[in-house]
Amino acid sequence: MMHGTDNNKSPNEEQRPGANPKAAHRLASDSPNCAEHQVAWEDEIRLNHLLHHLPDAPLPSNFTARVLSLAEQEADRRTPSALPGRWQSFTQVLLSMRWSARLAILSAIVAIGLVSVYQYQILARQEVARSVAEVSSVASLPMDVLMNFEAIQRLPEKSREVDVELLAALK
Amino acid sequence: MAANLDPDAALMLRVKQGDMAAFEELVEKYKQPVMNLLFRTLPDATEAEDLAQHVFLQVFKSAHRYRVSAKFSTWLYTIARNLCLNEIRRRSRHPADSLDATHPENEDQPVRQYEDTKNALPPDLVLRDELTHKIEEALASLPENQRTAILLFREDEMSYEEIAKILGCSLSATKSLIHRGRETLKLKLKPYLRTGVWQETKSR
Structure with missing residues (x-):
């Protein structure tokens, strides 16, 4: 009942029953004696019309804006800041300087680091020497x-x- | 399927690269069809709206996994249907919101009707139209898979193959679902189909 007998129908018409009202009318007129088929096709056409003319669901005007806002929040959540705020501002200041100034600052940082390590090693050696002295006094x-x-x-x-x-x- | 065959897939590939304008374009294009599908599956307009937002958010979240293996609309409606089914399952676990409960006066009818939904809408909307009301009722009385198949079939460019992918069933099963759904609708709407009242309905 859904599919007609018209061999001239396009594949789309074949697949979608009653999707093309003209084709259905043509089919009905080609077989006027088949009243049952005609009524069935008319029902198909009307049902399609009813379904296609169903009113749209209510949708708020700001729907897209709300979805985009949610998406932006999601994007922000998934992309954490690569650097903490102070470190980020420091690197920004550093990058804004000339290369010689950058080199001087980086050299100073490296020098301070090396001196700190050297001082730490001296303190550690002094601590070991003090311990050895105490033990030696006890042994005597x-x-x-x-x-x-x-x-x-x-x-x-x-x-x-x-x-x-x-x-x-x-x- | 090449991206140039489906402009929406091309847009989705741009979304994958973080293009919010492309995402906005997709939301603008599909918000109404998605809302139409959800609105006729869930009984509450607000819930349908929230779920529609969630569908698009899920699309955005899943953008990095998107592959152009099918039409974008197929992928979108699959997400929409899955989320919708999840919502129906969630509601069915709470007796107060059960969708399985029968109608107090007629045990053959599901309790889910569109009257409540329509009461929440402005009075001059389509629900005052008796014919539209009857169609909505007839659609609501269909099993979920038949209703979804019919509503997707209503979309102009949706083929049987695409509907089958969305529903996760075979082509023949999809054709059968649509056929049975349409037969049920024709039976329920027979008086309206024969009297030609449909010609008086407002065009969109």
């Missing part, structure tokens, strides 16, 4: 002093300071 003590070392170690910090004085006196 007589064995009877070291017999109570564990008990002395367990004493509170304040008491230990007194004991250090005592050890010095014993020397």
Whole structure:
């Protein structure tokens, strides 16, 4: 019932029942004796007309603007700032300078870094030397002093300071 | 399918590159067809509008994965239908919003009708037109897949193959869905089809 018998129909007409009213009318007029087919085709045409003339759903005028706003928010969310604010402004200032100024600033930064590393190494060596000196002074003590070392170690910090004085006196 | 065969796919490739103007063009072109589909599937106009926004947002989010393997409209309507089905499932999990509930007076009828929707609209809109009301009712009474197939079929350039892709079923099953849907509509609208009242409806 959906598909007619007209061999001259285009493939599109063949696929979409009643999509082309002219073709349907032609089909109906070609077979006037077939009243049932004619009525069926007329129903198809009218149904198509009804469906095509259904009113559009209500849509607010700012729909596109709202969608674009959501999309922009999504784009901002997915593209985090590559650099923190202060670092970004620093790099912007740096990039705005001449190349010689940029080179001088970068050299100063590198020099400060190297000096800091050197100072840290000196401090670390001094700490090691102090530890070795303390251990060597303890090693020179007589064995009877070291017999109570564990008990002395367990004493509170304040008491230990007194004991250090005592050890010095014993020397 | 080459991008130059489908201008919308070409626009979508521009969206993929971050072109917001291309995205705006696509939204402008498809907002009404997408809204028409969602509005006739969900019972509430506001929900349909929110979902339509979500459809386009999903298109934007998925732009980086977009491949020109089919027409853009096929891809768009597939997203719209999937989101719509998700919404229907979500609502069906909440008894208060159940779409499966039967009509209090007629158990054969679903509770989902368009009266409520129409009450939310301005009074001078199409719902005052009795014929339009009857068509909307007849469409609402169809199973979801038949209704979606019919509504997509209504789109001028939508072929059976494209509708089959959107619905995720075979070509023959799609033809069958459309045929059965149309037969149901013709049966329900028979008095209106035969009297020719349709000629008095307003043209869009």
